[in-house]
Amino acid sequence: MSEIRVLIADDEALVRTGFRLLVESAPDLCVVGEAGDGIQAVRQARALRPDVVLMDIRMPIMHGLEATKVILDDGPPPQAARAAGSPRPRILVVTTFDEDEHVFEALRAGASGFVLKDTPPEKLLEAIRVVAAGEALLTPSVTRRLIAEFTRSPRALPPADGLLAGLTDREHEVLQQVAAGLPNAEIAASLHLSVATVKTHVSSLLSKLNSRDRVQLVVIAYETGVTVPGARQARPGSGPPA
Numbered sequence: 001m002s003e004i005r006v007l008i009a010d011d012e013a014l015v016r017t018g019f020r021l022l023v024e025s026a027p028d029l030c031v032v033g034e035a036g037d038g039i040q041a042v043r044q045a046r047a048l049r050p051d052v053v054l055m056d057i058r059m060p061i062m063h064g065l066e067a068t069k070v071i072l073d074d075g076p077p078p079q080a081a082r083a084a085g086s087p088r089p090r091i092l093v094v095t096t097f098d099e100d101e102h103v104f105e106a107l108r109a110g111a112s113g114f115v116l117k118d119t120p121p122e123k124l125l126e127a128i129r130v131v132a133a134g135e136a137l138l139t140p141s142v143t144r145r146l147i148a149e150f151t152r153s154p155r156a157l158p159p160a161d162g163l164l165a166g167l168t169d170r171e172h173e174v175l176q177q178v179a180a181g182l183p184n185a186e187i188a189a190s191l192h193l194s195v196a197t198v199k200t201h202v203s204s205l206l207s208k209l210n211s212r213d214r215v216q217l218v219v220i221a222y223e224t225g226v227t228v229p230g231a232r233q234a235r236p237g238s239g240p241p242a
Helices: 013-024 038-048 064-074 078-084 100-109 121-132 140-152 169-179 184-191 195-208 214-223
Strands: 004-009 029-035 052-055 090-095 113-116
Touching: 004 013, 004 038, 004 121, 013 029, 013 121, 029 038, 029 121, 038 052, 038 064, 052 064, 052 121, 064 090, 064 100, 090 100, 090 121, 100 113, 113 121, 169 184, 169 195, 169 214, 184 195, 195 214
Parallel strands: 004 029, 004 052, 052 090, 090 113
Antiparallel strands: none
């Protein structure tokens, strides 16, 4: 298996050095570059094509959320990128700011994960692997925040918009479970399916809904009314998606 290529974007040199030492301590990860601001992050992402970008939020010149949006807008749409075997970088936002507005802005910008800088080293390395594998690091706490946001400001779209017309009944069920923040193993147990079958359904959902990852699936589920806010939430203590 090839190494996961990581780009580190943070305006503090000491933080970048710490992340580099940590990432390069893992045999399956390697650092391909560093960036001290958002503009550099965009340029490095274009030039180096990393698998994962560790992205700080508050950086000079261009902040991390704007850099995230620019990087993810650069390439072909998600479905075309997957078909070509050249997906765009996954963005893992790493910050000291644990505020709702940053979580939601990061997710809307297209980030695949959101972790704090005081996350234990082994958890950060695992987070990199999770997003590199095409999953989203949608932890139960972030899922609950997302649900609460939709509860406060419902944005359901008319069912007749046709977005979900091509989904099977089983795909609808899996989408509801994904929206609850459940990992594949728990979805499989709930629906009496194998984990491999659940992964196939999730992959089909990503393709049919032209979504980048599970984060976008959650947003679509709530915006289209497939899942009612508060109907079901991920249980505290659940890990990242399998």
